[in-house]
Amino acid sequence: MSVPASVLSTLDSGLDASLDRLFELMRIPSISTDPAYTADCRRAAEWLVKDLTSIGFTASVRDTTGHPMVVAHHAGPSADAPHYLFYGHYDVQPVDPLELWENDPFTPKIKTGTSGRKVISGRGAADDKGQLMTFVEACRAWKAATGALPCALTILFEGEEESGSPSLKPFLAANAAELKADFALVCDTGMLDHETPAICTGLRGLVGEEIVVHAANRDLHSGLYGGAAANPIHILSRVLADLHDADGRVTIPGFYDGVDETPRDVLASWDKLGRTADTFLAEIGLAIPAGEKGRSVLELTWARPTVEVNGISGGYAGKGFKTVIAAQASAKVSFRLVHRQNPEALRAAFRDFVRARIPADCSVSFQEHGGSPAIQLPYDSPLLAKGKAALAAEWPKAPVMVAMGGSIPIVGDFQSMLGMDSLLVGFGLPDDRAHSPNEKYELSSFQKGQRSWARILGALAA
Template identity: 60%
Template sequence: METDDRLGEVLGALDAGLPAALDRLIDFVRIPSVSTDPAYAADVRRAAEWLRGELAALGFEAALRETAGHPVVLARSAPGGGRSLLFYGHYDVQPVDPVELWDHDPFDARVEDRAAGAVIRGRGASDDKGQLMTFVEACRAWKAVHGSVPAGLTLLFEGEEECGSPSLAPFLAAHADELRASLALICDTGMYADGRPAITTQLRGLMGEEIVVRAADRDLHSGNFGGLAANPIQVLVNALAGIKDDSGRVTLPGFYDGVDELTNQLRADWDDLGFDAAEYLSRVGLSQPIGERGRTGLEMVWNRPTFEINGIAGGYAGDGFKTVLPAEARAKVSCRLVGTQDPEAIRAALQAHVRAHVPADCTVEFHPHGSAPASRMDITDPAFAAARAALTEEWGREAAYIGAGGSIPVGGDFQRILGMDVMLIGFGRDDDRIHSPNEKYNVESFAKGARSWARVLAAIR
């Protein structure tokens, strides 16, 4: 473990080097590495090359590894004593549309002084370029003090996270022996609240499905056929309406298999966070929690599975009115999963439920849209307590163990493919506007994030 004196030198180097670090981050964000659009393929590669160059200059053995899609940036430090660590981030970004809602060019990154504190504004500033650079800058300061970056590190930066990471799992499987470490670190999450750091210890999984119900071979006049012919929209909504009961529970057989109750300790920890569901909803113009009766707000968003209708279409929805029975109706639905729920078993139960509601002269098609099981981290590993203490020391507020309502499939991939646990520490904030116009990353998040990683590295290696 790093001595307090040497850690202080690393933290001092980070403070002194902040202006130059901000310039590097701005240069990085200005590269339009939009992975979903083939028109930006050269820019995605340019971002990968930029990262490779930065890491090589720090003394990492760094290279681009080709995949079926965008390249992986893989860097290694010299082997050494202590725990081996694998750090993950992604250098690709979301598209910028609608561009007219941005205050300036999304890729003309800049530091802006705002009443609530200085921010770096630009696409990817928070998700995930600013986040991953906190770790790189911590390594830079470490080298400034020690003469070399920390030993036993592997850095893996992918370029396809924003388009579903199609190449990542095959890459992990093909290179498992060289990637496997004692612990993985991910910086693609947020703090519990502004100024209160957090370690995310569980992630919900996901199952997505599109359902298409068809009846007649054309749209029908509702006066001539209404009441006699099947209406695909009615068939579809009847099926979907039966998936939840009046208490908010999902009715699909076996849906709750593998769903565990909170431990007493975790329940107490979450209660201490003081989450106010009504206040949280008020930020989006709502006030009343809707979900399973008898569950707290944090349980509903972190520790309970969901069934949601994400989109539904059919018939005439243009201006005016058109009285038809449509020929088809479509719905896109998803389930957020927890515990050891099996996404494919739930998909099968959903399909069986819908088929049971479809009349004999109608047809139904199903189109899967991905799946990933939930992930839960083993916080009995002493590294979690050490990292929590390090974060608490840096931020001056006790770091929280939190869940995440969303899904980060790479965490589960590291567990299943590489057989290693994952620690998720991020410094994003609720108002960072990731995936939206005017994305930003607070300068405080960037600066204290890098200091936090320096402390964590000293505590857990």
């Protein structure tokens, strides 16, 4: 099913009204991490329920041990219509430092951005109120123009995404039967640039480990014990150095189990995006590529697994100098996973790798810091093809399939807990300053994002 022209014209003629609604939502300071804004988080949830109810959804505020969820349902045109779950979040980041904002973060405005294009300025503009309202407005236009939605929809809006989603997994587990759908739609992603939409096909998973190497039973005078006593900083340094070989490959046995090669046609499409190691690294003051040799920077950051040392501590690090051999040394290590890598199998292999390098008179302890598998949408997914076609009809440039180096845990939860894959389409831009002062969302992202979701809904109903 293609989108009726009346739906798109309804969106265009209603742009000002849709901005008014977005601004109402953005004026609510729904900062989830600060208890002072608990009432405001509930107020944002109640606002969304009222708005969704006004366009025919059966919507409600659902209490959790933290901030409430918003759940809404709308029937499709027939009993056998496909059913999709749309996810977004209504909570926002704190605004500190306030003095760096050009205007009140909760007084949204239309401004001219540094690009010369019109932007929506204010906290939550891009992350995620502007994004989730593009979908709501698409539903509103379908109802206004045709009297129905093209498919059955469930909507889940969370209020704790910016504070770690502590209530989300228990809520999914308790309401799995109600929330289960054919597929999930997630809007918390972005575009390649302001003319090129993107569909995210992969999210790297994550494993975090903290290791502590223990040696002597106390800090030692290096003049008295140096050369005879084991130095845990030396031991830890050797362990960390052994994680990679000279070609940048990770040396942990079994590390690459479940890692597939990215299809050549996908790699070729990434090469056409023009992001070379030189340009990518120049932005951060570097010039020499690290990581696995013979792979592009986009393949390295989107589709290859990594091990990174995020912090090291041990011995004396204060001012001046202290000739001491530390009793212990520690490091924090994170792994980015791809494809079918198993987080727990990798954690176990890493711990075996470390233990094998610890002298017999020393010991090592570990602290787990979370783990989640990678998400990979099949490149030949029919849903992906429908999404691409819908976006291609709306934007000046053809959509690109991208991956993300970071993680969106909800996507993994949908897969593991509800058995649903996700289509990730968003309209944010890299310079939208999400989480930073002067957050913005391009007006074209908001307007064409609405039209894009209207087209996608029509395509998904086919």
